[in-house]
Amino acid sequence: MSSATSDTPAPESVDTTQPSIARVYDAFLNGGNNYEVDREVVRAVRKVAPEAADLAVENRRFLIRACRFLAGQAGITQYLDCGSGLPTAENTHNVVQRANPDSRVVYVDNDPAVLAHSQVLLKENENAVFVSADIFEPEKLLRDDAVRAHLDWGKPVALLQMGTLHHYNGEHTRTRKDIMRAYVDALPDGSYVAISHFLDPEDEYTATARKMEEIFLHSMMGSGTFSTAAELRELFDGLELVPPGLVRCAEWRPDAPRLAPLNAPQRCIAGAVARKP
Template structure:
């Protein structure tokens, strides 16, 4: 899945640290993007040694984002989005999907990677309903108290909170379910949470693959990428009411048509769900 590269040396802005892989740039490499460096592509190659179809993880996550956004925009009446860990801009971003269906939708992206912020702000210069805020998504108290977030989102009205492909890169001291509870407690009634996460199915067929991929991520220069179990991931929803079909493989969450081809093995190792706060 890796791409051919020019023999010319890469030009790296002075503020970019390329000694360690970066989550946003690694996902960009998985999606065949152009905003990544050799250290990021090495993570992709390392995981591909375990499973050549590793990039499907990123595509399943991206497609889940598109379908979840489309559902919220078309079915719930929610017009505010807090997208945590937005990543590098690509086709069909949250604001593009939501605003195509509901033009008055407001989207606030959160990320603290300098490349993401630079690209995002340039992309959104002429979009007055979409904004980027530079902050750490794993510090929910800071996010919820951020002036930019509060300026553009009304916490008296329902909000869609996205944590898509983010929490499996959290390995801090706090329990991720406790971290999510801070976000969920701040959301008003009628809000929605969409979350996707690397998954250990705990079965003989796919659990060994999940653990091998986890080992490849953790021993790469990125150093994160945990494949958690269903109870661990469900706990991150904090007792919210799941939208059918609940927490399921990302590829199975309201697909656009019948699944005619067998799923790649890696597609069994990433799950997602959307839930409502009563």
Template sequence: MTDSPAPSVSGQRAPVGVDPTRASIARVYDAFLNGKDNYEIDRAVLKQVQEHMPSAQELAFENRGFLIRVCRFLATQTDIDQFLDLGSGLPTAENVHQVVQRVRPDARVNYVDNDPVVLAHGRALLEENENCRFVAADIFDPKAILENEEIRHFIDFNKPLGLFQMGTLHHYNGPRDAPKEMMRTLIDALPSGSFVALSHFLDPQNEHSTTARDAEEAFLHSPMGSGTFRTHDELLELFPGLELVEPGLVRCADWWPDGPQLRPLTSAQRCIAGAVGRKP
């Protein structure tokens, strides 16, 4: 990271601590969603992946749509009124608090991320909503998350909560089995009645597998350097001890869509999956 501010795409200067010459997961997702809080290096990742998966932006749009529908489900169909969103990324329409607080105005939402740009947006969020908190922490260190005093002061781990890992674990660069242990640690700490929602890049193990693996290689060899596609069975291992809500682990596009699917799914829409599980 550099301490010298650098020009941004809008002519403004990058926040201190932000290196516009290195891709950021949060800013890359922003580029995938046609946002404005990204740099050329982040857009380069999108272009590189699009060479192998032209519909690549649908990965981000399906992930966001899934998040919104899950928030709506938990706010309207359960008694959950506190949410812990790990790897929240840059604010975009709609965010967790916007969806759940429309139904439950007093619902608490704790966002966690460690990207400097996200931190700047998070601080602004604190000023406008007393029921939101932002904590800067490493989402791939579950013990640190669970022991974080700010989080434990705001989230009551003695009552059910909603835990989100939306589009995060496929960006972990360590041992392939590590995300499974991360999720086990987090789930073990949740009280009975809690819900866990997770989305992840999918290798569908069919005629679209080649596209998924090519996109994976593009992600891994891009300036961002992460983006693992796992199989359905591998993703099921990320929900240890949970009872999956119908329809179970499916493509994000198939998890209680807002309307009928009139157009054929793109390759990208077939290569991201999600599920919601309840802890007995």
């Protein structure tokens, strides 16, 4: 699929002079909803990690496998997908509604481009809605009328934070752990939380992780922190990790045996699914 160019007209609400997290991910996935300013970030990261697109690829694959588990094995029928990003071929509602057509999904993002594309995508799907909100203000988001109305908060909900928390820079003077605690406290018992996050593997690939981090943080995008496994486990405080626990995304319940060793970017993004007792 050919990508959009800086000459392609954009909606008035879309700022094409600044990279967007959603559009940078789209560019990594070779999507068609990004601009030159987004691809500049991609090219810079690829200079230190040529396979850097695998950060986005493994994040998306983990989302799909986690949703299959949640819908097929855990029996969850309600999903709050935070920082959902631009639509691709397999979105959360596609995966979970294949298992149960009555599954309800609330997508949340504050990117104008995501809003425009999602409204078109979900136009004829009454069980999936989009909410424009800041996912790093959980109390405000959870009070949103659409969130309250579309999900039954007396029954388990799956909270998805896929590739989102590493883009939090402390704007709301609280930690990522504090943000997750606010979400977890609001979830009904029996709910699930799925998180993927850039990983500092604390091995020979740490240098690559930190170089990628430096480019993300010092690009116009300005976010993209790599955390250690110990730091990521804190995000699941009070939850029961589903086997195999917190591992690299590529190693979380893979669809088939791996024939080649993981490359550097594949070693630098981790994920887990956990249950609230």
